[in-house]
Amino acid sequence: MGVFEQLATFIERIPGLLLDSGELGIIYAIMALGVFISFRTLNTPDLTVDGSFALGAAFSAVLAVNGHPVFGLIIAFLAGSAAGCITSLINVRMGINPLLASILVMLGLYSVNLRVMGKQPNIPINKPAETIYSLFKADSLAEYGELVLSIIILSAILISLYLFLKTRFGFVLRATGDNENMVRASGVNTDITKLIGLALANGLTALSGGMIAQFQRFSDVQMGTGMVVIGLSSVIIGEVVFGTRPLFRRLIAVVLGSVLYRFIISIAYEVGLEASDLKLVSAVIVGIALSAPKIGGGLAKLKSRFSTGEKAGEQDA
């Protein structure tokens, strides 16, 4: 097959790729919003995410297999929130630094997740067990049913989160990551804002994990590995590509960042990289996204040097 034919089949596949990355990206966006809350709003490096994602998937799968897919997602959210609370309490009450506290909880959750899954490393949700997606299936939506349901759930979360961040409590939550000093000076217990922030962040992450499990009809104890990196890359890609102000745009940017990330990954598959290479691809994407401001600044510098160089040249001549 010649290069042109290859290119042509690739272009033909783009709509399909977009649908796939849309479907996954929308669900992962809920996790990315959680990462946004911990890393950006609270300014806390929270690695609990890896554990709480798989925790949500575990509860969701087990309950779906037993015929409670919707209840499974609610429990996933609550379990994730509890994990976030524990990280925060270990940090605040035991005086362990937030990164280390979250690593401890992530580690502990691995065992918890295995317990939840009845000591199975993975659980398939075989038909005829229902998932939220099979329950929602409508003929009129054809192959877009999953996407539509995920978008509905994400929109509800996005709007509630936006409204929440605009409340009196939301204000102090956002300020806590900026300047804890100022929040305490305003009469607010920052231990509480951090606790609720991390609970919310991990609740969303676990809900996202639960949805992925039902979407794929499969839960694996390993599926949370590297989730922080994926969430963070979505957040950063969103910031770089879609901007950060005002707040609503910032939240939308996280979602679009997540979809874009999925699209980049599916392109990587398409050009022949394998599943085992994906972690490296993720790491490279995050590296590039993180250094974007610096690279951008470097380019600007180069450009200005180049143009002044030109001018100097003109003067010489």
Place this chain on the structure above:
Amino acid sequence: MLEINRVKKVFLKGTVNERTALDNVSLTLKEGEFVAVIGGNGSGKSTLLNCISGVHFPDSGSIKLDGEDISFLPEYKRSKFIGRVFQDPLKGTAFDMSIEENLAIAWYKGRSRNLKPGLTRKDIEVFREKLARLDLGLENRMKDKAGLLSGGQRQALTLLMAIMVRPKLLLLDEHTAALDPSTAKKVLQLTRSFVKEEKIATLMVTHNMKDALEMCSRIVMMHEGRIVLDASGEEKENLTVDKLIEKFEERSGQTLDNDRMLLA
């Protein structure tokens, strides 16, 4: 209204670096009193304010505000009736939030942080009026991030946030030290007018003796964790910068080689 009774604070106790920052300090403030705290570097001025605001707890002694013992009340609980402006302009505001959002956080001090809107239209009108009093044009930039403000603008904003909900006590720790002279003057003038109008009891740490003498009704001088001079009334009226320096040298047994303190 504020009664500090034999407060002692030792840092790094039991190590070679042990420092007695406050050595049985006692100080009583009356309603509406504007007190300047002066003294050399490391004399314990900030530690005194930090013990009052709850950043540190005293090792011994007690602190009472309006009769209530607050010695071990957590910092955030005290903040409901103590306003603060720090030396570092970055410490007073949330840089990634807008001016109006910052003000809203201070505005709801002492009230429940519930799920009601964090900022209402009515609030914005109140803030606009209050900001106009700063005379810095901030009332037209309410949607700008606080991070975009200059140091002086930020200190003025922090000052407004500290007194917006009238505190019982205002603590200012060298709040103009990081500003250029003309901005510092402006912020000091604002401080003076706010304190006067609202009649808030205030402790102001400063290195500028001239400002201290001009603005305050009482001067407290600290040295090595102790109060070595406490002048008010007629005694304070008769003080000059030279006399203050003389008294410092007499009571501390040291010559004043501190440039910052002479910056009068």
